Amino acid sequence: MGEESPIKRVERLYRSSEEVRSVVGAIWKVAPQAAEAAGVDRVKIMDFCGTHEWTITHFGLRSLMPPQVELVAGPGCPVCITPGYYVDAAASLARDGVRVLTYGDAYRLQGTPRGTETDSLARARSEGAPVEVVYSVMDAVRRARGDGVESVFLAVGFETTAPATASPVTRGAVPENLTFINVHRLTPPITRYVFERVPGAPILGVIAPGHVSAITGAAAWEFVPRDYGIPAVVTGFEPLDVVLAVLEMLRQLREGRPRLVNEYSRVVSWEGNLAAKRAIERCCEVVDSAWRGIGFVEESGLAFRREFSRVDAAERYGLREPSPEDWSRDLPPGCRCAEVTLGAAKPTDCPMFMKVCTPGTPYGPCMVSQEGACSVWARYGGGGRAEEVARELGLI
């Protein structure tokens, strides 16, 4: 037998069903006391990141939870919250002959709804416009430098992805023929938005995003217990990571002592990636930005500083920020993606889910991205289906 790679070893440990079962046992024990201490029937815990939602759904963790614990998906799908206006703008540039490069998930994202005329980069490409999917900004830079073709990169993503854009911009490595549509968004402001403006049962715990925190540092989430009295755990992406985070938050609720814990210390430090933070800070300023179906959220996005206006597609092609009229009709009629994104509705609450809206024929943006809660539930079965089956089989 060959020696096991440390990467595989960590994966094996953190996917061990025996370990997960033992943590779940403790969760069943602590959950009733936590709910009682918090004065609720069900403790609602929000995962921020689409990849956490994937872990929870793919590994069936929701169905392992006791009745006092509800896990809900949060706003952590950057493609889902990218305003349709930017897709329209990118597709229109492609039709004018500018090559548009982007990540795979953004390729199929719909523009502003216009019935059967809704645009996307995939549609523009099917009509012969130059659109290409790339793995990274580095590949886009190489591509543009190599052939000199006028190109635009549709740069979506949270703090995790912003360094990929900031890296070549701050190093002066962006060729003349490449500009960026900067749609980067920040995660703490939308989390505050969820706490302050979304009606319904309060969120009592936050599974904070592991890879965002690799950049921002775990410390970026200190405001959750400090300002809102809610436990927060920076969490890794294996099943054991998630159940440990849930147990820790229940324990804190039971003791009435909410605080921030970094469960993902194998990757995330307290202060984060300082080089990346410096590059983002140098390249971009924090601005009020639009979130699809939600609207403007204060200081929730990044825009290039004047010094770097040469790489800014908004400057070169005269793009504007979406106006309230743009975002008020940013989702197709009946689509509940905005509520799903804010943890106020489950994908199965939407009458379109798996009827007119499927992964093959997505109607709303939460079904497009691999990380959209609707797409995850459609592919791996959310909404308590596993629980129903288990009940029928007499397992629970």
Added chain:
Amino acid sequence: MCLGIPGRVIELSGDVALVDFLGIRREVDASMAEGIGPGDYVVVHAGVIISKLDPEEAERTLDAWREMVEFLSSEGGDGGDG
């Protein structure tokens, strides 16, 4: 989008690193990988090394968590699961 892929740095040359992802090798942006060198384990996101991955820390923290789980599981009183 926030899917980070663990890998091991094989070579580092300026701002570019060659990273091995369990057999598949790719060049990635290493301009934000301060203090990281060949042989280190890293997490790569969207073609950029965003962080170091410390497998030993993974085992250390797991040991600490196990203690907490054991303590909570062995507490007296009504478990209250039904």
